[in-house]
Amino acid sequence: MLSSVHRQDNDIPSELHVQQKLPSPDVAEFSACMEEETLKQNWSSFTKVMDKHQTKLKELSPQLKSRSQENFLEQNLSESEMRWLKEDEIATLQEKILEAEMAISSTEMFLPSFKVTIAGMTNVCNLSTSDMIKISKQEDLLIKELETLKHIKGLLLHLLRTTEHKEISSKQIDILMQKLTESETENDGLRKETLETEKHIVELSSQLQQEKANALKADHLSKSVEAVQAHLQCQIQKKEAENDQLKAKIQTLEKKITEWKLQIGKHKHQILAVKETNEQKKKALKKATRAQKQRAECFEASIEKLTSKIRKREVKLSEVLSASSVWKNHHEKAVEEKTRLEVQFETLKKQITNLLEDMKKIQDRGRNSNEEIHGKLNSISSESANIRLDNAKLKALLAALEDNTVSAEAELLNLQEKVKQQENLAEQYKTQVQKLQTEAEELKARYKKVLNENKIITEAKDLEISEMDDNNRFLRNHSLEEENCNIQKKYEYLKRQLEKMEVQNEELAHQLANQEESLQHSELQLKEKLAEYDALARQLEAALEEGRKKESEEVEKMSSKERALQTKILTLETELRERREEQKRLVCKLNNREKRQEVCLKELEHNLQKSENQNHSIHNYVQFLKNSYVTMFG
Template structure:
């Protein structure tokens, strides 16, 4: 009995708004039975709100683990969104960096193996996803089956609430009946004598109490069944909701996985396109390097030609200097000839006296002059041969000049072809720059600057080429002028030789005339002497006068003829001197022109040197710009590689987070199982409390039997259905 009294009170959990309190207490007796039977009580107290909330509310079905799982899923969604945004940004950056992927092939080859591993992992994950999909389909079918049962659950809830209300009402009625029975038993104890009415009332109250207790037990049993079913259904609903949430998460994960697969396919396509573009750019770089090599070779060829032209110019300058020296020598010779002419005039004045003697030797001198004329003819033939040789040299120089002109034309054609190639490369670069413009504005500005600088360099190159063409024309004109000057100098040399021959002839003629004058003077003197002698002898001889007169007239005629010849010779000398002066003036002008042409040649050579330096500097600047663009492209590729590595690290992090989420899901399942086990334990506790109530009822029966003895009450009690009832299992 003490053990029974030490059992915990019975708690029936019902709605908060309907408190139930049943208190049955036995009064102490002065007899021995009272000392042997301690008081017992049956308490049905309304539980606290906290206990009710902890047991019956549906909000307890959702755990904190669900909240943490939802938070993790939200974080995962946010991270996936950030990753998708990062992937979109990387897409745009990769599109913008299409023209700058020159060294990415090695990195891509290294990454191919990693991509294959990722593809293998994806295949494994796809297999797992297929298994999960089959499971999810099964769960969906079960879910579809349970959706139909939700209406039944609602109806069962309503039925449960009604049953709870009925149980409360039955409990209240049983409590009232127990109180009435308690009052009657108290009265019987005080009176100690029982009448038939008292016995009837007791039996009636006993029957009512038994009925109420039976109804209470039935309602309690139905409530326990309904509660058990409700808990099971709620657990199943909770599990289905969790399964639905997990299915949604798995569907979202599948969609994101499909999207990531599409992104990977797009990345693979972009990688293939980048590889193709890299190959195209490599081919273009090869062509550009070949063009640069050809340009360098052409530049070396042109420099060699310029050096050869400079050597030829130096040779021509040396030849011009030699011609100037020869011209100076001819000037000295002409001056010497003029001095000789002056001396000859003086000699002519001196030799007038010896003219008569020279007349005698005129025949001999005429013969000598004929021999000298033959020698002069021989010299003229030699001069003609020299002139023919000079003409042949001129023709050889002309042929060389024609070859140089042809080579220059070929070089100009090659330069035009190279310019066309350069323009094609510029057009290709402009197209690439336009693509880069569409991709990124900052790169567009840099490329615009580079194109502006390149166009400036191109304009400078064209301007230099344009200035180089007139300079070459001027050089050609200078070469032509030099050749013309050479030809004119040769012509002047021939004319000087002719004038020399004429001067020699005039010298001879002057010598002859001087000799004739001397002879005439001598003859005149002789005639004067003879005339004087004859005048003295006229008086004596008349015939001699006539002969003298005839002789005098003949001598006068000869003197007149000789004077006329002398005047003609003097005129010829004056004309030759004037011609020599004119030739000297023309030679001086030609020398000045040759000096100016030499100065022009020096200026042109300097300009050619400056142009060659400018071309070299422009080529070096272009090389530097190409190297800078290559370095910039390499830096961009390194940045892209770093970003790809970051993305890979982020993907690995997402994989780890997925594994953590799976672990958290498993933990949540374990926790749900533990909660189910707790609920089962609580049900067992409620069953144990019910057993304790039944034991207490048995105790009440035994106490009633002890009180009333073996009379009709005991028979009534023994025939009651409470004893025949077994406690529920």
């Protein structure tokens, strides 16, 4: 029983020593291990001595039983036999008293080493003051018990010397046997309790080791959690740096976008200015077209005036026809001169045909150019159609005049030739008037000049008509030769005017073409710029949308990452709290178990003290019996 208690005591300080050894350095661990070895050696020697005493007690118990039996037999045996038996028993008791004396001396020798071991245990285990007080009290009790043992030893020796001749009654022996049996049953119960306590202590030690392992695991987990937190903080810092970079990029993009917006605003202002200028030009063109329409109306009024004049002249032609009848008589006289003039007329015809061919070529060129201009300016064709209708009316009137002239030619060949020339000239003038009208309709900016030229042409026509009247009058007064010369001069003059007009028309056509090309080029440039501005605006809008999308995506990603990190941090915090709570619980359990162990140790010590007291009482009683036997049978 003492060995089991000793083992429990050895386990408890070793565990305490291990608990204290964890935070200490290597030198402290080595010194603590050496002290533990010395303590174990001392405890082993102490346990050996205590085991010897227990074996001796076990040996004494059957002897006491045999003594009870012998006392029962003493009643039946004779006195001589009893004396012989008593002498043997006294000899054996004396030997056992000597052995008890040897044990007492060995315990006395062991006390200082036991004190040293207890002092070492107190130094190693760092016991509390209450434990130290208990240990000191136990030491004092041991010393007192040793003194009582010595005193009882003396008393037993004295009793053995004085009471050698006394007899011990059977009743006392039975009582002693009962006490021995009771003490044995108590010892068995104590042994069972010690075994149970040893098992409980082993279980507690295993639980302590498990809890230590759990505590180490909790420390490792806390360290891993701290490492994870540090890693997460590093990642958060990296993400914050990336977010700062993205914010800087977004700010640069926003600056570029603002610059692009400013450029777009400038371009829009430029476009608005160009549009305003174009609108102003359009308004000016509208005003010019209105003025041209007004001028065309004026021209139509002048044409109406011309038609009225032509009618008047038709009346005059009728008068001329009446006068021509008068001149028939003179015609016969002029036939002879006509033959002469015919030769000259044929030569003039050839020249006129050549000139007409040249004029036709020029007219074809002009028509081609006019057709191109007609294709470009179809908007003015409606107005020219009205003018052409008026010209058709004039042509009809001229056709009537031509019929009248044909009748006059029938009568007067010379007059017919002149009328034909005049008709050709009138057709040429009509074509020129049509060209001028179309050009006046097409050329908006320079229509004034054309109108002036038309006015000049109308005046020339008036002059020609007046000249025709004068010629008719002159025919009455002068000869045909002078009239032919005048006609040739007029023809040359008109030809020059036509050439000038053609040159001017060509120049105007070139200018119009250049202006149209410049307008088209400017329109194309405007369209290209507008397309570029639209493309830039679209690109900017797309870039803005992409930037916004990226910002929203990045914000969502960051929010999701932050949420995930927050959830992880919360889970880790909850785990840490749970681990800390578990650690606190384990510490509480350890404290409770240590308290329970201390209580159990105290109970064991109390039981040991009881058992030792009982053993001491038994030893005292045995010694008393020995002394009594010695005194009785000495």
